Amino acid sequence: MPALVQRRPRHPDPRPARRVPHRRTPAGDLVNETHRTPSGGLIDRDTPLRFTFDGRRLTGYRGDTLASALLANGVHQVATSIRFGRPRGILSAGAEEPNALVQLEEPVPEPMLGATTVELFDGLVARGLPGQGRLAAQPDPARYDGKHVHCDVLVVGAGPAGLVAALTAARGGARVVLVDDQPEPGGALLGSNEHLDGKxxxxxxxxxxDELRELPGTLVLERTTAFGAYDDGFVLALQRRTDHLGAAAPRHVSRQRVWRIRAKQTVLATGAHERPVVFADNDRPGIMLAGAARTYLHRYAVLPGRRAVLFTTNDSGYAAALDLADADVDVPLILDARPDAATAWTDVCAERGIEVRAGHAVVGTDGEERIAAARTASLDGAGKSRVDCDLLLVAGGWNPAVHLFSQARGQLEYAPGLGAYVPAGVLPAMxxxxxxxxxxxxxxxxREGRDAAEEALSATGFTPAPRFALPASDARPEETPPAVRWLVPGAAPEPDTRFVDLQRDATVSDVLRATGAGLRSLEHIKRYTTIGTAHDQGKTSGMLAGGIVADALGTDLARGRPTTFRPPYTPVAFAALAGRNRGELHDPVRVTAIHPRHQAHGAVFENVGQWHRPWYYPRPGEDLHAAVLRECRAARTGVAMMDASTLGKIDLQGPDVTVFLDRLYPNMMSTLGVGRIRYGVLCGLDGMVIDDGTVIRLAEERFLVTTTTGNAATVLDWMEEWLQTEWPDLDVFATSVTEHWATIALVGPLSREVLGAVAPGLDVANAALGFMSWQDAEVAGIAARVCRISFSGELAYEINVPCWYAGALWDALLAAGEPYGITPYGTETMHVLRAEKGYPVIGQDTDGTVTPQDLGMSWVVSKKKADFVGKRSFSRPENLRPDRKQLVGLLPEDPAVLLPEGAQIIESDHLPEPPVRMLGHVTSSYSSAALGRTFALALVRSGFGRIGETLYVPVGDEVVPVTVTGSVLFDKEGARRDG
Known part of the structure; x- marks a missing residue:
């Protein structure tokens, strides 16, 4: 709250401010705390703190922010601007700070923090930033966590309105949570010298x-910023728990905590941000919001300057100037933009010898690293003068902090008397x-705090307690509406130094350039100029930009609205949002039961979803290319084995399971016999392929469905969505068993011999164990399910055992296959083998716009079934277009050229001028040992009709000719499948 307007007059202290002499630390560094008043403030002068800023060793006190400690040491330039490198100082005293960005270096590096929000602690090391920071190179040892809390009434903000609201609700018997971003309650009162009820x-x-903390069911959260308001009374708040303890904080103590609060009713008492005014060179260090200067004086006992000039457009700035004058700061001049300055204030100023010039404004400033003088003139351009000063206070009015209200979908309206937007009515729960x-x-x-709390109590079913007397306060002078809202009139300097957004270095000329280009929407202008997109989210610049745009276009702000307020209200570290879900807890690394064997065999791993899968198994001196060619040759000519345990596995059971599968899959699953396997694809409602796999019938009412590794959870969720929302009448249960079963693929012409050696009781002949069938048997003494499935086109078996027997099975197969030269292979070889056979990988060879027909799989779509998911979409004109992209093979003219995956395909044999018609793109590309050359798969427009044509693929500055072929490039007849 801008409590400046309720200043309690007092007589100036006749004692001169004590000048603190220079002193030196034991290391000999100069400490210059000459701007601290000898008494007063809320700091703990018995607890000095040492800190380092930009290499200088300085001191402050517990209760300081980094900004107040820097000002106490005479440091005004904190950072440089991001575009122009201009020196920037401290403008505000809170979260609205656009300038003073710092990087904490110790105890743990943190970038992009506002110096006004960093609580000083012993050992702090920081440096100023040029608008951007760097991430820490080492892990943060601190702990981040989260908590949930439910309450009847949530109050955001512990200023006067918030305190009264929380006390009213708590005395009424409600469960109350009060959150505030400051270390202690009081809000704007902490930075003023107000007196209430005589104290x-x-x-x-x-x-x-203190009373609130003692009332049952009340939780007071300090250092806690509510940064997001959502539906159903859900509010997210970030609590800083040990910033004030610094490096001495024990590591087991949470450094930041995210509170997830659900409230039946919310009272927002979030206060307001003071608004600056735009004029030439309004960005010099030493230019400060008037309310901020008052806060530094009364809360931190800091004098931000020795000679101050005030430029105000409203009454609130006077209190700051008078308080500084009472603290022996020389205040020679107050410039009031209003033609008739408030008499009540001018009389008080006259008593202190302060000149007040009505109808005047600051039109520019002088100085290098800090302001040295303010250049003034009347609003009509006359009466120009230059006034020496090292501090320029600016008071341009107040912007209510309506961010959370707007996030909760509350409507805003323009208040002409404020020159800002305010809430339009109330929300049901806010x-x-x-x-x-x-x-x-x-x-x-x-009064509003009490009334809002009583309304919230009534809405939640509580009877408000008897009203208590509101504290008496000083009367406030009648306010005159401000004359200048946002921009001091006058010609633009060259270059333009009238900064609207100090963080983005955006000027008035940038705004006018946007409107001159035809932009009318403030949202579009925001993106054109970047105003309001920095860490401060336009808290000081948003209303300025809106007013300047309205003036330029001749529009009425009452007919518009500010740009959208989105969470978070203030920046939130990703570590805080993650909480304890970091590292493996954030994104678990999943490994199969055979993982130790892969490590022992020297596998190089790749991440497939969350799974850590063997990519290839290099031998000494081999790279990826050589290892994969060797593994491929083993699978095509001898025997190889692969850990396929990561395939998704879903157990489906129930009387209606065949009905469910027939509705979900394009092909008929109900006709599948027990002991048989069928390949199928899953399509979305639009008919596009979303996954593929096998369906294994285990019993009359039980099936095992396999999915791709990355889509296991997605397919299970898809099935549950249909079962729970569309077909709840079906008696079917779906259970993930991916981790229960380990699967080893045994592949190659000699795989039958190896399997027969470890499963003597199993008839492995084609007649007994044919393709796409399965049998239960003992393999290496382990109860197993053996499936004749091939993802390579070779004779192959997938051997499934409970996961705890996986290592023993792997060892037994290796031993049995040693006489045959058995070779473990990884995912890269698996991809080469399947691509040679034209087997697509969903998500790599498809892109969400591919139907089974586009993949050459019309056979997988039943013509007998009345309906299934996606059937209707197959008849859409879009899905019947002859120029749809279809999966084909590509053979580069030069058999050694490996096409980049993702490369575009064109018709021209040279690089034409844009725009270029793209026919499709390369989806998979490999070197093939079986083919003795490179090849690729691709999605190409009218691909099936282009087989035999020559197309072209731009690669760098060259164009590679390629021949279009069918997608099956090896063993087109499928003769190798049965050995």
């Missing part, structure tokens, strides 16, 4: 907070009170 307002705030609703005086804030 300092800070003491009043502490008294209310109310706004205090400065966030546009109230600019303490009496209105506390």
């Amino acid at each position: 300092p307002a800070v003491e009043w705030a502490r008294t209310v907070a 109310r706004v009170a205090g400065a966030a609703s546009g109230a600019l005086d303490f009496a209105s804030c506390v």
Whole structure:
């Protein structure tokens, strides 16, 4: 709340401010804390803290922020701007800070933090930033976590309105959660010298907070920022738990915690942000919001300057100037943009010898690393002057912090008296009170806080407690509407230094360039200029940009709205959102039961979804290419084995399981006999292939469905969605058994001999164990299910055993296959083998726009079934177009050229001028030992009709000729499948 307007007048202290002499640390570094007042403030002067900024060793006190400690040491330039490298200082005292970005270096590097929000701790090491930071190279040892809490009434903000709202709700018997981003309650009162009921307002705030903590069912969360408001009373808040402890914080203590709060009713008492004014060179260090200067004086006992000029468009700036004058800061001049300055303030200023110039403004500034003078003029351009100063206070009005209300889909309306947007009405479960609703005086804030809480209590079924007397406050002078809203009139300097968004270095000229280009929507102008897209999300620049745009276009702000407020309200670290779900807990590394064997065999691994799968098994001196060619030759000419345990496996059981499968798959599954296997694809409602795999019938009412590795969870979710929402009448149960079964693929012309050696009781002849059938048998003394399935086109078996027997089975197969030169192979070889046979990988050879027919699999779509998921879409004109992309093979003219996957395919034998008609793209590309050359699969427009044609693939600066072939490039007759 802009409590500046309720200043309690006091007589100036006749004692001069004590000048703290220079002193030196034991290391001999200069410490210059000459800008700290001898007394006052909320800092703990008995607890000095040492810190380092930009290589300088300095001191502050517990209770300081990094910004206040820097100002106390006379440091005004904190960073440089991101585009122009201009020096930038501290503009504000809170989360709205656009300039003072720092990088913490110790104890753990953290980028892009506002110096105004970093609590000082002993040992802090930081440096200023040029608008961007760097991530830490080492892991953060701190712990991040999250908690859930439910309450009847959530109050956001512990300023006057929020404290009264929380106390009203808690006394009414409601479960109350009060969150506030400051280390102690009070809000704007912490930075003022207000008196309530005859005592300092800070003491009043502490008294209310103490009572709240003692009331049952009440939770007070300090250092906690509510950063997102969502449906159904759900609010996310970030709590900083050990920033103030610094490096001494024990590692087991959570550093940040995300609170997930669900409230029946929410009261937003989020206050308001002071608005700057745009004028030439308004970005120099030493230019500060008036309310911020008052906060630094009263909360941190810091004098931001020695000679200050105030430029204000409203009454609130006067209190800061007068308080600084009472602290022996020389305040020679106040420039009030209004033609008739408030008499109540001018009289007080006259008593202190401060000149007030009505109808005047700052039109520019001088200085190098810090402001040295303000250039002034009347609003009509006359009466120009130059006033020396090292501090320029700016008070351009207040923007209510309506972010959370807007996030919760609350509507906003323009308030002309404020020159800002305020909530338009209330939401069913959310109310706004205090400065966030546009109230600019303490009496209105506390009254609104009480009323909002009573409404929330009634809405949740509680009877409000008897009203308590509101604290008495000083009367506030009548306010005159401001004359200048956002921009001081006048010609643009060259280059333009009238900065609208200080963080983005965006100027008035940038805004006018956008409107001149024909942009009218503030959302479009935001993206054109980048205004409001930095870490501060336009808290100080958004309303300025909106007003300048409205003036340029001659439109009425009442007919518009600000740009969309999106979470988070303030930046939130990814580590905090992840909480304890970091590393393996965030994205678990899944390994099969045979993983130790792969490691012992020297496998190189790749990530497939969350699975860590063997990619290839290099021998000494082999690279990927050589190892894969060797593994492929073994599978085509001898025998090879692969860990296929990661395939998704779903056990389907129930009386209606055949009905379910027939509805889900394009081909008929109900006719599948027990002991048989059938290949099938799954299609979406649009008829596009989303996954493929096998369907194994285990019993009359039981099937085992396999899926691709990456889509196991997706397919199970897909099945459950149909069972639970569309066909709840079907009696079917779906259970994931992926981890229960280990699967080893035994592949190659000699695989039958190896299997016969370890399964003497199993008849492995084709007549007994034919293709796409299965049998239970003992393999190496282990009860197993042996399936005749091939993803390579070779004679192959998939041997399934419970996962805890997987290692023993792997060892037994290796031993039995040793006389035959058995070779383990990885996923890269698997891809080469299947691509040679034209077997697609869903998600690699498809892109979400591919039907079974496009893959050359019309045979997998039943013509007998009345309906199945996706059937209707197959008859859509779009799916019947003759120029659809279809899966074909490509043979480069040069058999040594390996086409890049993703490369585009064109008709021209040279690189034409754009635009270029693209026929498709390469989906898979490999070197083949069996073919003795490279080859590729591709999706090509009218691909089936182009077989035999020559097309072209741009690769770098060259165009590679390729011949279109069918997708099956090896053993087209399938003679090798049965050995």
